[in-house]
Amino acid sequence: MTILERKLFGPGPSNPYPEATSALGLPLLGHLDPAFVTLMDETCDMLRQVWGTDNARTLPISATGSAGMEAAFVNTVHEGDVVVVAVNGLFGQRMAEVASRCGAEVVTVEHEWGTPVDVDRVVAAHPSPKIIAAVHAETSTGVRSDIAALGAAKGDALLLVDAVTSIAGIELRADDWGVDLGYAGTQKCLGVAPGLAPFTIGERAWERRVERPRSWYLDLGLLGGYVGEASGKGAKRTYHHTAPVAMVVSLHAGLTRILDEGLPAVWARHEAAGALLQDGLEEMGLELFAEKGSRLPDLTTVKVPEGVDSAAVRGQLLETYGIEIGAGAGPYAATVWRIGLMGHNARPDAALLVLAALREVLGR
Numbered sequence: 001m002t003i004l005e006r007k008l009f010g011p012g013p014s015n016p017y018p019e020a021t022s023a024l025g026l027p028l029l030g031h032l033d034p035a036f037v038t039l040m041d042e043t044c045d046m047l048r049q050v051w052g053t054d055n056a057r058t059l060p061i062s063a064t065g066s067a068g069m070e071a072a073f074v075n076t077v078h079e080g081d082v083v084v085v086a087v088n089g090l091f092g093q094r095m096a097e098v099a100s101r102c103g104a105e106v107v108t109v110e111h112e113w114g115t116p117v118d119v120d121r122v123v124a125a126h127p128s129p130k131i132i133a134a135v136h137a138e139t140s141t142g143v144r145s146d147i148a149a150l151g152a153a154k155g156d157a158l159l160l161v162d163a164v165t166s167i168a169g170i171e172l173r174a175d176d177w178g179v180d181l182g183y184a185g186t187q188k189c190l191g192v193a194p195g196l197a198p199f200t201i202g203e204r205a206w207e208r209r210v211e212r213p214r215s216w217y218l219d220l221g222l223l224g225g226y227v228g229e230a231s232g233k234g235a236k237r238t239y240h241h242t243a244p245v246a247m248v249v250s251l252h253a254g255l256t257r258i259l260d261e262g263l264p265a266v267w268a269r270h271e272a273a274g275a276l277l278q279d280g281l282e283e284m285g286l287e288l289f290a291e292k293g294s295r296l297p298d299l300t301t302v303k304v305p306e307g308v309d310s311a312a313v314r315g316q317l318l319e320t321y322g323i324e325i326g327a328g329a330g331p332y333a334a335t336v337w338r339i340g341l342m343g344h345n346a347r348p349d350a351a352l353l354v355l356a357a358l359r360e361v362l363g364r
Contacts, residue, residue, distance in 0.1 A: 006318070007345075009354050010326035011139050011299055012165070013187035013194050014342040016254065020192045023253035024246050031243040039252055040243070046255035050190070050263065051163075051182065051200045052173035057220065060186075060251055061197040062244050065164045068183025068197030070098055071218040072160050073133075075201070075209050076181065077102040081130040084109060084157070086117040086150075090140035090329045091162055095133045102214065104131075113332065114301070116294040117145035123153045130208075132157045137166035140329035142290040142301035142338065144170065151178025158205050164188060167198060168258055169270045169298040169342055180205040186247075189270065189298055191343025192254040195247045217241065254343075270346040271297045277341060277351040284359055289328075289336050298346060300339045301328070305362070310334050313361055321357045 008015045029036040048058045061068055073095075077083060083104040085096040088111035100106050107129065109122045117134050132154050136147050144166070151159050161182040166172050169189030174182060181201040187194035201209075201220060213219050222240050258266055274297025278288060281302050289301035304310045310327060314337070317323040328336030341350055 005322060007321070007323045007350070007353070009339055009341065009345060009350065010324045011338045011340050012185070012342065014189075014191065014340055014345050016193055016250075017191035017257045017344045019257045020250045020254035023250040024193070026246075026249055029245055029249075031245050032239070036243075036245060036248075040248055043248055043252045043255065046252070046259055047198050047200070049259060050168050050172070050255065051198070052177075053175045053179075053200050053202070055174075055200045055202050057206060058198075058200040059223065060248060061183075061199045061218070061223070062241060062247075063197055064187075064194050065183060065185030065197050066094075067218065068164075068185070068199050069095065069162065070215065071197070071199060071220065072181050072183050072201075073098050073102045073104070074213045074215045074218055075220045076131060076158060076160070076205055077104045078130070078210055079103040080105060082107060082126055082128070083131040083133060084122060084125045084129040086122045086132075086134040086145070087111060088115060088117055088141065088143060088145065089113055089135065089138035091135045091138060091164070093330075095135070095160075095162065099131075099133065113141050113330070114143060114289050115291050116143050117150065119146060119149045119153055122150065123155075128155075129157045131160050133160040133162075135162040136172070137163070137170065137296050137299065139165045139299060139338075140332075142296045142299045143294050144296050145294070147179065148173075148177040154178060158208065165296065165299055165342075168263070168266060169346070170296065171267055174200060175202075186251055186254070188340070189342045189346070190251070190254055191257070192251050193247070195244060196251055198251075266346075270341070273341040273346040273348060273351050274298060274300060276348055277339065277355065280351065280355040281358075284355070284362070289332070298340060298342045300341075302337050302339065304335050304337060308362070310337065313337075313358075316361045316364075317357055320361070323354060323357050325354065325358075
């Protein structure tokens with residue numbers, strides 16, 4: 001079987017850090033092997049650093065980021081709870097859907113796609129919600145929202161945050177910003193293959209959790225006996241499921257790579273690569289989609305020029321140059337491109353490569 005090497009400049013997955021890829025080939029350990037348990041503890045410690053939290057219950061859930069979303073809601077939504085969801089793109093919509101399936105009374109606060117969350121409108125949407133949920137970096141639109149402001153205004157509500165496209169790419173300080181629980185994915189700025197959902201839950205949310213959630217597999221009370229609060233020397237482990245050992249080892253390697261560089265330096269690298277790409281796109285006469293001042297550096301959305309076949313351009317980039325960029329999402333599927341420079345791809349050479357290839361294809 002031949003797998004072609006692609007330059008993954010879409011909304012995810014991104015090309016992994018080389019260290020994360022190499023780690024997948026290491027000898028396999030048992031999921032209860034003391035050596036693996038130590039490595040899992042170290043991974044949870046490093047996840048606390050990239051989340052910006054001291055939460056004891058910070059762990060990689062054995063599934064993709066969407067399972068992290070489900071775990072967040074299924075463990076905290078009691079039947080009939082009011083959940084306010086800020087919707088400014090596809091993944092805000094998905095939050096509302098998952099909350100509804102968990103028995104919540106969902107109040108959505110709709111925003112125009114391409115704009116950030118309006119904190120005042122979200123806070124005013126209901127006088128006493130149990131949960132306020134928002135996406136930090138909306139993958140469908142390339143927009144960053146002010147989570148710190150939302151945390152400052154949340155009142156007694158729990159603040160639940162999607163950080164799938166923001167973690168390890170832009171500034172994220174869960175504790176300082178009042179984030180009570182959050183989920184992410186490994187396949188974007190963390191620079192690891194898809195398959196794990198880095199997750200964190202603080203004490204306020206833990207005290208209000210559902211004792212017997214609808215999901216056995218995603219029950220944080222059961223998961224915590226294996227990892228999370230069970231971290232540390234002498235901690236007793238209880239079996240829950242067979243962890244994806246190779247993926248955790250790969251995440252450990254990716255996190256080590258990130259923290260060796262230093263989080264501020266990693267954020268700055270993403271910022272510089274994104275600015276180079278966005279300036280270059282505008283110099284080509286293309287119009288960016290996300291609102292100025294709220295644009296993500298790691299995921300750029302650009303309007304497809306009038307009369308240009310979006311799918312044909314993406315197909316030529318893939319066939320001729322091995323470059324993948326993403327289509328838009330939802331109502332903008334054919335009118336927006338999404339270009340990600342995340343993790344290992346957040347570099348000037350990657351930005352210049354995609355600009356040169358796009359310029360050549362459009363010139364045809």
